[in-house]
Amino acid sequence: MNPRSRRRKHTISQLNLMVVGFKALGKTSFIRMLADTLHNRQHDKDELPPAVFEVCQSPEDVGTKELYSFTTEVEEEGEKISLTLVDTPGFVKDNELRLDVQVTEVLRYIEAQFDQTLAEETKVKRNPRAVDSQIHACVYFIDNANNGLSDKDIRILKRITARVNVLPVVAKADLLTTTQLAKLKQAITNDLKTHQIPVFAFTAEDDEDVESEIVEDIEKLQKLLPFSVIAPEDAEITDPSTGQIIRGRQYAWGVIDCLNSKHCDFVVLKNVLMNTHRRLFKAMTLEVFYEQYRTERLLARKASRMISKEQKKKLLDDLSEI
Ligand SMILES: Nc1nc2c(ncn2[C@@H]2O[C@H](COP(=O)(O)OP(=O)(O)O)[C@@H](O)[C@H]2O)c(=O)[nH]1
Numbered sequence: 305m306n307p308r309s310r311r312r313k314h315t316i317s318q319l320n321l322m323v324v325g326f327k328a329l330g331k332t333s334f335i336r337m338l339a340d341t342l343h344n345r346q347h348d349k350d351e352l353p354p355a356v357f358e359v360c361q362s363p364e365d366v367g368t369k370e371l372y373s374f375t376t377e378v379e380e381e382g383e384k385i386s387l388t389l390v391d392t393p394g395f396v397k398d399n400e401l402r403l404d405v406q407v408t409e410v411l412r413y414i415e416a417q418f419d420q421t422l423a424e425e426t427k428v429k430r431n432p433r434a435v436d437s438q439i440h441a442c443v444y445f446i447d448n449a450n451n452g453l454s455d456k457d458i459r460i461l462k463r464i465t466a467r468v469n470v471l472p473v474v475a476k477a478d479l480l481t482t483t484q485l486a487k488l489k490q491a492i493t494n495d496l497k498t499h500q501i502p503v504f505a506f507t508a509e510d511d512e513d514v515e516s517e518i519v520e521d522i523e524k525l526q527k528l529l530p531f532s533v534i535a536p537e538d539a540e541i542t543d544p545s546t547g548q549i550i551r552g553r554q555y556a557w558g559v560i561d562c563l564n565s566k567h568c569d570f571v572v573l574k575n576v577l578m579n580t581h582r583r584l585f586k587a588m589t590l591e592v593f594y595e596q597y598r599t600e601r602l603l604a605r606k607a608s609r610m611i612s613k614e615q616k617k618k619l620l621d622d623l624s625e626i
């Protein structure tokens with residue numbers, strides 16, 4: 305056994321993922337599919353938080369009512385991972401003010417995790433077992449009914465990309481034809497570029513944290529972006545060609561297999577999150593997003609101290625004039 309695999313066996317790595325987007329795009333369904341596929345079985349209702357089973361059933365339905373998270377231990381390529389999945393309430397479309405508040409709530413949650421690291425860092429005696437609760441990646445769901453990013457998507461993405469690695473995905477890709485999906489992916493890519501939105505970029509340069517064989521796959525990944533996802537329906541679906549039960553969706557004209565990479569990019573996305581880019585997401589969260597937040601907080605503290613000094617001086621000056 306080489307030293308690396310020995311180290312891997314004994315350490316548990318923490319990974320925290322979040323889903324964000326407008327309501328009824330399949331975020332909660334995605335969380336459930338991820339948990340189910342990682343454990344290779346369908347979870348019963350008493351194994352996961354009840355909210356994971358409360359999917360949005362109609363446009364009037366609120367679906368996920370409040371942000372919740374749960375942690376589950378998984379093993380990927382011989383490595384134990386303590387995975388925390390964070391589900392968020394869907395954004396509303398028809399109330400700009402409420403939408404801004406909802407985005408702020410998501411950002412507050414992400415920043416609260418940074419605050420925990422900050423508090424731990426300033427302790428004289430640090431807890432060696434402190435859990436890393438920072439959000440390492442955020443999957444952002446894009447409505448496939450739009451012709452690219454909506455103005456609201458752009459506003460939301462500009463705010464959240466300042467705090468977290470964001471992976472935009474096309475939601476409910478089963479509702480598009482191959483041509484429509486390709487067009488939408490291109491339109492989203494163009495919009496991201498035009499509006500200079502710094503979503504997570506798959507580049508071959510940072511090969512320090514990405515294993516070498518993966519670098520070759522980067523181009524393939526780039527061509528797929530933004531990934532498309534399809535979540536299964538609750539009903540038991542049988543693949544007509546194999547007779548096996550699959551995670552899928554049944555249509556009059558055929559069956560979709562959510563784990564078939566010809567049908568959608570879920571398996572690729574899962575592999576990126578759980579394996580190939582996991583370490584890079586974590587490193588970037590700590591070195592880029594946390595560092596940025598920490599600097600802002602320290603500057604803000606300094607500024608408030610300076611203001612109070614100035615205010616104090618002004619008060620004394622005013623007093624001496626009386
Ligand atoms: N056609 C289709 N429907 C989906 C997909 N994922 C979820 N749904 C359905 O869309 C509705 C909303 O899903 P939900 O996961 O609650 O969305 P959320 O509000 O974003 O969490 C539910 O009725 C799901 O069954 C998908 O990939 N394709």
Ligand SMILES: [Mg+2]
Binds near residue numbers: 331332333367368393
């Ligand atoms: Mg939901």
